[in-house]
Amino acid sequence: MDMKSEDPDRFFRPGQISRDGFLGTDPRAVEEIVRQDGDTLKRLGLTAEAVADTLQSLIDAARQGLEGPVEAGDWIVRLDWARGLVPCPFGDKKLQPKITVEAVRKRSGETMLFSRLSVHMIREHGFFGGAGSAFRIEPESVADWIRNGG
Numbered sequence: 001m002d003m004k005s006e007d008p009d010r011f012f013r014p015g016q017i018s019r020d021g022f023l024g025t026d027p028r029a030v031e032e033i034v035r036q037d038g039d040t041l042k043r044l045g046l047t048a049e050a051v052a053d054t055l056q057s058l059i060d061a062a063r064q065g066l067e068g069p070v071e072a073g074d075w076i077v078r079l080d081w082a083r084g085l086v087p088c089p090f091g092d093k094k095l096q097p098k099i100t101v102e103a104v105r106k107r108s109g110e111t112m113l114f115s116r117l118s119v120h121m122i123r124e125h126g127f128f129g130g131a132g133s134a135f136r137i138e139p140e141s142v143a144d145w146i147r148n149g150g
């Protein structure tokens with residue numbers, strides 16, 4: 001077997017599990033992205049679990065509105081639920097419903113996009129997405145939201 005052809009991050013690339021993939025324009029390996037975001041979280045005194053809990057609470061709020069926008073603290077959230085399930089690219093065989101949430105922060109107009117799969121990957125794998133990916137969650141931004149109560 002030619003080891004050089006083995007790409008450990010293949011499931012994160014476009015057209016594998018997701019059309020656009022999970023890495024955006026980030027040239028780093030998944031392992032490296034996870035390590036650096038882990039360092040950032042530590043510096044901020046934050047855990048991946050706390051970030052996942054915060055995002056999950058926005059998903060829960062958005063579900064109340066079905067397809068319409070809902071206010072949740074400083075956020076306006078809107079949920080999209082597509083048919084089917086999506087596998088985790090880390091290969092743990094945990095299927096996630098295709099729930100996507102678009103959140104707009106009222107105070108700043110800042111927006112973020114995340115999915116049920118994003119929350120799973122943050123919680124279980126410490127993976128916040130590649131730089132330049134539409135679903136990238138910046139640990140620094142989340143720290144600010146958590147500190148300022150949403």
Ligand SMILES: [Zn+2]
Nearest residue numbers: 088090092124
């Ligand atoms: Zn997983």
